[in-house]
Amino acid sequence: MKLNYIKITFATMVVAVAISSCKKQGFLDPVISNDLNETVTFSDSTRTLQFLNSIYDGLGIEAPPKNIDFAGGFPTASLSDEAEGRFAPAGATQNAINTENLSGRFTNVADGVWTKYFQKIRAVNIYLKNVDAGPLSTAKKQRTKAEARVLRAYYYFILMKYFGGVPLLGDDVKDESAPFDILRSPYGDCVDYLSKELTEVAPLLPVTYNGIDYGRVTRGAALSLKGEILLYAASPFFNGGGTTDDDRQIGIIGYPTADASRWQKAYNAFTDVINMPGNPYSLEQYTTKPGDGFYNLFLKRSNTEYVLANMQPANKNMERYLLPPSCGGTGSGQGTSTGFGTAAVSTFERFLDVPSQELVDAFSMKDGKNIFAAGSGYNPNNPYVNRDPRFYYTVIYNGANYMNNTTRAQAPIYTFLGTGQTADAFNTTGTATKTGYFGRKMCDSTVTITLGANTNTCYPLIRYADVLLMYAEAANEVGQTGIAMTQLKTIRNRAGILPGTDGNYGLMVNPSQDQMRKMIMDERFVELAFENKRSFDLKRWKLGEAKLNGPLTGMKIQRIGNTGSNYTFTRVPLTQTRIFTFKSYLWPIPVKELGNNLDFVKNPGW
Known part of the structure; x- marks a missing residue:
């Protein structure tokens, strides 16, 4: 791997995402500076923290609504069976991935994921190298270094989900002109390294934050991330299921052989979260209407359920991405990347995903019975009645009431095709919805694009x-x-x-x-x-x-x-x-990496 491929400069290390506290101001308010270098940055306490805060903005890469914020960005829902890309322009990248077409769109996204996360990992190492010589208090140095190490573990974990075993840089920050020949580490070594890191730093982090620091990494975030990493390690594909005929790939893409004891490690890790002193987490509960807790938790900047989140200023992002045209939904977010890049609004237009019938069918009846079970009460001629309350807060279906952008009142959304069809109607070309549905998860039902104040929606990661x-x-x-x-x-x-x-x-x-x-x-x-x-x-x-x-x-x-x-x-x-x-279980390693070092192991099938 060439060092300049994961290069990060101080001139570009700025805070790109505003993270707000309950008071509209947060620890990641935008700060732009073009004269940063290591000496200047780490001799000043404010700039030191700004540098750390800029590392946090990498959390936005994996957050809804654009889970992959490269080459324009698009949600990963349409890479699963829960959704389909609504528009052909937006669907091009998803189509390439979903058909194993190693086109420029696919490689650009895969390269972007690889590059941007390694940029963040290297930024963490720069912080760890310099912060101790700076003016922060001893306690703040200890705490912020622990935060940085959790963020580094999170970014490594994302890379492992996409690629399997990856190069482990440790705390090293090599000179940009120096040779850089670190190869991929075995998957098990990556798991052990991250588990050890998170075990060490968890006790150094507070259980909760308040005020301007709300949204920073906590002890629960470290322990939960450790549990999730161990859960993946125990899961069938990575736990001996990633079979390959290439001896060089064995052990790199997952464990060579299955071991059921890996589940016990994951179980123990989550037990530590459940039994945390003070019980800082609980499910948000409301009693006004069934399912209100599930609905309202996403509209609250501060709640008892978010363990790790990508904090946001007041916004209507989910409403723009998910809602149908009659509610002002465009699929375009705010028109600029919330993670990396400054592309114009047209680049990000229409990246909306629409729920699949598979997702709709997965919601049970209100008594919890599967809709296809005998005696469930499901009526295929009236399929949206008496369903799991979460269904009504996740999916807009034909006849569902929602705030209309023009009349500014609750009105039915009609997706039916034929006489009397509306602009929201089913259409195979995707001008409205390809599936007969629209999403509404995390949307405020009192808000449209032109009606109502911005919401306090922040994006859950864990x-x-x-x-x-x-x-x-x-x-x-x-x-x-x-x-x-x-x-x-x-x-x-x-x-x-x-x-x-x-x-x-x-x-x-x-x-x-x-x-x-x-x-x-x-x-x-x-x-x-x-x-x-x-x-x-x-x-x-x-x-x-x-x-x-x-x-x-x-x-x-x-x-x-x-x-x-x-x-x-x-x-x-x-x-x-x-x-x-x-081969679709893992993404292709960037061609630049394979070309720069012939010993760099590629992933199966690519």
């Missing part, structure tokens, strides 16, 4: 519901199915699902380990939709071939007659036929 589901998954794999069941009930209780006479929230009584595994997968699908989890979950579970081959489906809805509310519902395949083979 939230407590995710922690509980990962804890449940690890518990089930170590034989603690009862503990796993408790977590699912907790999640469903907050969701507003009816408990039933047995108090089981529609869940199977006394499930086997395999049955519980399936229930956890299903629960993650609906609870964490549009939070950049599903694509990686399917890969770590080694379900890509089963779930991501062929077309997804949508719902074509047609009105019976010219008026009224009677419709026919027809499931239809979408236009894109996806291709997923073994």
